[in-house]
Amino acid sequence: MIAVLSLTLLGFFLGMRHATDPDHVIAVSAIVTRQPTVRAALLIGGLWGVGHTVTIVAVGGAIVLFTVVIPPRLGLTMEMAVALMLIVLGMWNLTGILEQIRGIRPLGEGDALIPDLHSHSHCHYVHNYPSGHEAGHHDDHVPAAWLDRQLGDLGVYQILRPLFVGLVHGLAGSAAVALLVLALIRNPWWAIAYLVLFGIGTIAGMMLITVAIGALLAYASRRSSRVERYLRFASGLLSLGFGVFLVYQIGIVDGLITGYPGTTPPQ
Numbered sequence: 001m002i003a004v005l006s007l008t009l010l011g012f013f014l015g016m017r018h019a020t021d022p023d024h025v026i027a028v029s030a031i032v033t034r035q036p037t038v039r040a041a042l043l044i045g046g047l048w049g050v051g052h053t054v055t056i057v058a059v060g061g062a063i064v065l066f067t068v069v070i071p072p073r074l075g076l077t078m079e080m081a082v083a084l085m086l087i088v089l090g091m092w093n094l095t096g097i098l099e100q101i102r103g104i105r106p107l108g109e110g111d112a113l114i115p116d117l118h119s120h121s122h123c124h125y126v127h128n129y130p131s132g133h134e135a136g137h138h139d140d141h142v143p144a145a146w147l148d149r150q151l152g153d154l155g156v157y158q159i160l161r162p163l164f165v166g167l168v169h170g171l172a173g174s175a176a177v178a179l180l181v182l183a184l185i186r187n188p189w190w191a192i193a194y195l196v197l198f199g200i201g202t203i204a205g206m207m208l209i210t211v212a213i214g215a216l217l218a219y220a221s222r223r224s225s226r227v228e229r230y231l232r233f234a235s236g237l238l239s240l241g242f243g244v245f246l247v248y249q250i251g252i253v254d255g256l257i258t259g260y261p262g263t264t265p266p267q
Contacts, residue, residue: 007184011194015201016208018173019049023082023242025209027165030089030239032213033232036221041214044162045207051166052173052206053199057192059171060178064191070175076256078171083250085168086243093236 018024028048032041062068177198178191185191220227251257 008190008194008197011181011198012201012204015198015203016205018177018198019202019205019209023086023246024048024052024169024206026235026239026242027082027086027089027169028162028206028210029213029235030086030093031162031165032210033093033217033228033235036214036217036228038211038214038218041210041217042207044214045210046203047159047162048166048169048210049199049203049206051163051168052170052202053166053196055167055170056174056177056199056202057195059174060181060195061192063175063178064182064188064195073256075175076250076254078168078175080247080250080256081168082172083243083246085165086239086246088243089165090236090238090240090243093232094240 028044031044031048035041035044059070063070177195181191181194185194217228217231220231
């Protein structure tokens with residue numbers, strides 16, 4: 001009993017370590033850089049963790065209690081959803097940066113400073129426009145701004161985005177976590193307890209990560225808006241690049257697209 005209890009409590013710390021997986025950190029970084037405050041970062045990390053925990057417990061619990069078998073192709077498809085989501089998050093950040101750059105004109109030769117820009121925000125999306133230029137001119141051309149304008153007033157959009165990202169990440173990892181638990185803990189209810197504590201640990205770990213990122217961004221924002229813009233661009237580029245790498249790894253190397261998931265292609 002003591003050994004099982006200790007193993008179950010270990011799930012909390014393993015959940016915290018699970019939060020540091022590269023795809024998790026990259027995904028939340030791409031979201032946090034659009035809301036560079038510690039408070040927003042804490043909320044984003046918590047919501048991502050809740051979404052991740054819901055699917056881990058739901059799907060993992062079904063595997064543990066009802067011996068549900070996840071076919072290799074379905075498992076790879078869920079992992080592919082994570083890769084595509086990273087690409088979307090990366091493009092989201094990059095298109096926002098390009099929209100900002102589009103409104104910049106140099107003061108002189110070799111000078112890329114913004115001469116006379118005013119800013120207003122669409123919830124978390126900051127929109128710059130030249131003096132005398134009517135606010136909202138670019139709204140319909142920027143996906144983030146358009147969605148913020150449609151849903152931001154409801155306070156739902158900011159909640160749903162990290163929650164949805166966490167749900168997708170949980171789907172991709174739930175089968176592997178549940179199978180590991182089954183191999184270690186035979187009692188299904190103790191296995192469920194392990195999954196719950198694993199999820200709670202993931203929430204705590206992700207909140208620590210996002211707070212650290214948010215604090216860095218808040219400091220950078222106070223120092224210079226240019227630094228914040230560079231960090232947002234870097235996070236978008238990293239998310240896009242890692243997403244493309246995962247698409248290749250899952251689709252070609254692991255066989256989701258080539259037609260041999262979970263097996264070695266015939267020679």
